[in-house]
Amino acid sequence: MGLPKFTRPKTPATNSPSPYLYVANCGPAVGLSYDTIASVFSKFGEVKGVYAADESGTRVVVCYFEVTSAQQALTGLNEKSCPDLGGRSLHIRYSVIQPNCEAESLVNEHIPVSLLASEVNIPGLFLVHDFVSPQEEKELLAAVDERAWISLSKRRVQHYGYEFCYGTRNVDTKLHLGQLPSFVSPILERISLFPGLGSATSIVLDQLTVNEYPPGVGLSPHIDTHSAFEGLIFSLSLAGPCIMEFRRYLDGSWVPDGVSSDNKKGENAENCSNLVRKSIYLPPRSILLLSGEARYAWQHYIPHHKIDMVNESVIRRGARRVSFTFRKVLSGPCQCGFPQYCDSQR
Numbered sequence: 001m002g003l004p005k006f007t008r009p010k011t012p013a014t015n016s017p018s019p020y021l022y023v024a025n026c027g028p029a030v031g032l033s034y035d036t037i038a039s040v041f042s043k044f045g046e047v048k049g050v051y052a053a054d055e056s057g058t059r060v061v062v063c064y065f066e067v068t069s070a071q072q073a074l075t076g077l078n079e080k081s082c083p084d085l086g087g088r089s090l091h092i093r094y095s096v097i098q099p100n101c102e103a104e105s106l107v108n109e110h111i112p113v114s115l116l117a118s119e120v121n122i123p124g125l126f127l128v129h130d131f132v133s134p135q136e137e138k139e140l141l142a143a144v145d146e147r148a149w150i151s152l153s154k155r156r157v158q159h160y161g162y163e164f165c166y167g168t169r170n171v172d173t174k175l176h177l178g179q180l181p182s183f184v185s186p187i188l189e190r191i192s193l194f195p196g197l198g199s200a201t202s203i204v205l206d207q208l209t210v211n212e213y214p215p216g217v218g219l220s221p222h223i224d225t226h227s228a229f230e231g232l233i234f235s236l237s238l239a240g241p242c243i244m245e246f247r248r249y250l251d252g253s254w255v256p257d258g259v260s261s262d263n264k265k266g267e268n269a270e271n272c273s274n275l276v277r278k279s280i281y282l283p284p285r286s287i288l289l290l291s292g293e294a295r296y297a298w299q300h301y302i303p304h305h306k307i308d309m310v311n312e313s314v315i316r317r318g319a320r321r322v323s324f325t326f327r328k329v330l331s332g333p334c335q336c337g338f339p340q341y342c343d344s345q346r
């Protein structure tokens with residue numbers, strides 16, 4: 001599964017022809033849809049696909065079936081004002097294919113982005129839109145902005161209840177920071193009535209991490225450490241949207257130690273064939289619940305994009321996205337039914 005990764009060619013020359021063209025000054029961020037680009041390039045031969053070359057929205061890779069098509073397109077379009085593309089001049093080179101590599105950085109390599117959890121079809125994943133009102137959103141943001149942020153390399157965080165340690169990806173259960181702050185009390189009450197969980201389940205949450213992501217900053221793939229937290233993880237999205245992706249290794253491959261949520265390397269899967277990927281759009285004021293299989297067996301991550309393609313629409317990340325992740329610290333070992341992904345059971 002997944003497409004090969006295309007790299008930016010090192011030499012600017014038109015040597016080493018290949019069926020793949022790396023095209024700059026072209027893409028959704030400059031108003032050119034993938035369909036428009038495909039239709040212009042298909043004048044030179046059959047186009048296999050058009051993909052984002054990176055997260056800029058202004059560079060794409062056009063893949064032909066035949067090298068000769070790419071050669072003709074390069075001759076016909078490179079550095080020339082193109083009337084079919086609003087007079088824009090494209091900067092084109094042959095691209096290089098990197099074999100056996102998943103291309104997660106190709107924004108449009110994409111898996112379709114679902115708007116509803118039911119479309120994603122991962123057991124235990126739920127999304128509720130408009131979980132808080134715009135006024136509550138404003139108040140929650142104001143409350144955290146009055147408090148001290150901790151700066152990580154690319155984003156800022158606050159921890160309540162227990163501190164989450166990114167080095168060990170765990171919490172120190174002996175270090176209780178206190179009750180969750182009163183400004184989240186109405187949210188906790190509403191979570192206790194969460195649809196789908198049944199009134200028999202009493203939901204106690206005692207750890208909150210607030211994450212503030214600037215535009216273009218995401219989160220690398222991870223499963224929240226099984227031994228750190230119980231089975232329900234709620235994440236409230238505020239201020240700006242994002243897409244969250246999920247991937248599961250079908251053979252249950254273990255995530256190597258040291259791949260922390262701030263380590264972008266963790267995004268490059270070594271092996272594409274045993275991986276399933278899904279994607280969901282998280283609008284501001286929505287809350288996501290990871291439980292069961294979604295919590296224990298699927299890695300979740302936020303691609304490092306400034307713009308996201310949500311089906312046919314280009315969605316710009318806002319000035320920031322702030323998430324409130326509510327969890328319950330686990331006191332004993334994890335006894336989940338997914339031992340192949342469980343640090344307590346390996």
Ligand SMILES: O=C(O)CCC(=O)C(=O)O
Pocket residue numbers: 209211219224235236300323325
């Ligand atoms: O920002 C989010 O919604 C998710 C955060 C997350 O996955 C985590 O802190 O483990």
Ligand SMILES: [Fe+2]
Pocket residue numbers: 222223224300
């Ligand atoms: Fe997480």
